[in-house]
Amino acid sequence: LWGTLTAAQAGSATVDVLSLGGVAPSALTFTGTGSASGADADPTAYAINTGSVDLSAQPAGSLFRFDGLVTPFGSAPPDFTASTATDGSA
Numbered sequence: 001l002w003g004t005l006t007a008a009q010a011g012s013a014t015v016d017v018l019s020l021g022g023v024a025p026s027a028l029t030f031t032g033t034g035s036a037s038g039a040d041a042d043p044t045a046y047a048i049n050t051g052s053v054d055l056s057a058q059p060a061g062s063l064f065r066f067d068g069l070v071t072p073f074g075s076a077p078p079d080f081t082a083s084t085a086t087d088g089s090a
Contacts, residue, residue, distance in 0.1 A: 065086045
């Protein structure tokens, strides 16, 4: 997942998704991804579980690459669980 950081705190981040698995979010359907009505994933406010990675010191708008897995269908949020987060400039 590639995205620009919109907010972060220890253990979680919200990003504006640029691509997911090499695919633009406009080509994907997020309907039904949430665990409840109104909880479907929103690619402009995509919730990521970052585990022990703390991105809270990073400025909004920073580009990141997240490796990990999307949350199983029908059980978001979070929408994605990251195993790594790499600064886009790296």
